[in-house]
Amino acid sequence: MKSELKNLSKEQIYPSAEGLLVAVDSIIFGVRDNQLNVLLFEREVEPLAGNWSLVGSFVKKNEDVEKAASRILKTLTGLENLFMEQLYTFGNVNRDPGGRVLSIAYWSLIRIDQNNLKVSVKNHKAKWVPLNKLPKLILDHNEMVKKAIKHLREQARFHPVGFELLPKEFTLVQLKLVYEAIFDVRIDDRNFRKKILNSGLLTGLNKKDMSTSKKGSFLYSLNEERYRLLQQRGYNFDFGF
Amino acid sequence: MKSELKNLSKEQIYPSAEGLLVAVDSIIFGVRDNQLNVLLFEREVEPLAGNWSLVGSFVKKNEDVEKAASRILKTLTGLENLFMEQLYTFGNVNRDPGGRVLSIAYWSLIRIDQNNLKVSVKNHKAKWVPLNKLPKLILDHNEMVKKAIKHLREQARFHPVGFELLPKEFTLVQLKLVYEAIFDVRIDDRNFRKKILNSGLLTGLNKKDMSTSKKGSFLYSLNEERYRLLQQRGYNFDFGF
């Protein structure tokens, strides 16, 4: 049956349907200077060239939507297998004055450090911006970021996504800073430790990171199996706020 | 600027973009016979006429996506202000053999009772189906339902959405049956009571529903303000399972 249908144009099969333009946009989060940041770009194409925006692209006719979102991320960061999830589809008629364009927004978590942003990023005008210093973005992109933040916070509250913002090896101090950045609160050191160590998510590595103190602080890695379980089952990451 | 752009065709403004067909589909949940049910329809149009599916419709060129989803619900049930949220956009190239069609799925909660499904439903071939008796649906609709169930369970676990499946006045017994239906578990009666009454969500009405027992069971209504607060803040609706 599929092959039978393939030879018909869509207009014949769905005569009442009208084609719309479909884009994907990416909200990319990272933690820098103990603050949650978003990756922004200076738009290169008209209309609205020169303004700040999220990264995005049109979805090609023969391209899965998810693939389009991955393509953007890959092009931008050079990395694959980043944490990326669909956020929401923005579909108001007037959201883009340039035409009827839907945007399927995706959100990603990435650790800002080392050389993980490819040269291509440096060729674009890109910058990390802390949440409290977001400029006016084009179209409804501010709304997208707002929704993404809300979603990130909900996710991070009951699922172990916070770890996606850290390197493979990390200290409890770093982990706490990530959670403080996500929720924008101060967390009690001793309660944080207790709860995280109880979660079974960490594997102690019996070595120390000496870069931030005289005493040094123990390094841990994430127990992947436990991570998947808690991602699935849920776990409470409230820390007394 | 907007008026300037309005006179250009979208091809001039976004020359690289290709129009795709966009549909919305609705996963509508209700509780019947203490079981979570989904509302299914016999598809009337080709291709695949005669098969069971979710309700859906194409998004019109001058119609907000959310409006399209509301339109479907309204047409179907005659009710407005139902609980409805966007679930996920299904965007694989080959999800519909009839053409490149994206589908933006929405999920709804409705209480099955009285005459709340309009005549229009009765004219369509529609039926409520318990989750464990879902037939094969068209396209990727089974996947949509699966995702919606997962999402409903996550939502119901930390937000007070369960109440959307009940009438304005309800008993603790009914409420418990709703939660048992959603999570497909048995909940301890006494612990359920304690936790729900502690949540501040209920207003006692000092009258009884006598239809299910000699003793009768007290009726309650939902404290709307508290509902909104907990919808926002989150509240734990785990009941020891």
Added chain:
DNA sequence: ATATTAAACGTAAATATAACGTTTATTTTT
């Protein structure tokens, strides 16, 4: 009166959370 039964009420142990104080390992300073 007595039995019946769904609904309502109660308690105690175990676990988790919240709010604090103290000690340790290392480097820097004297």
Added chain:
DNA sequence: AAAAATAAACGTTATATTTACGTTTAATAT
């Protein structure tokens, strides 16, 4: 070599929540 400094690690106690059960009550039916 001892003392000071300090980030990191460890510990305690009160309160609240969760879990797992047992008991009583309000109405109808016998």
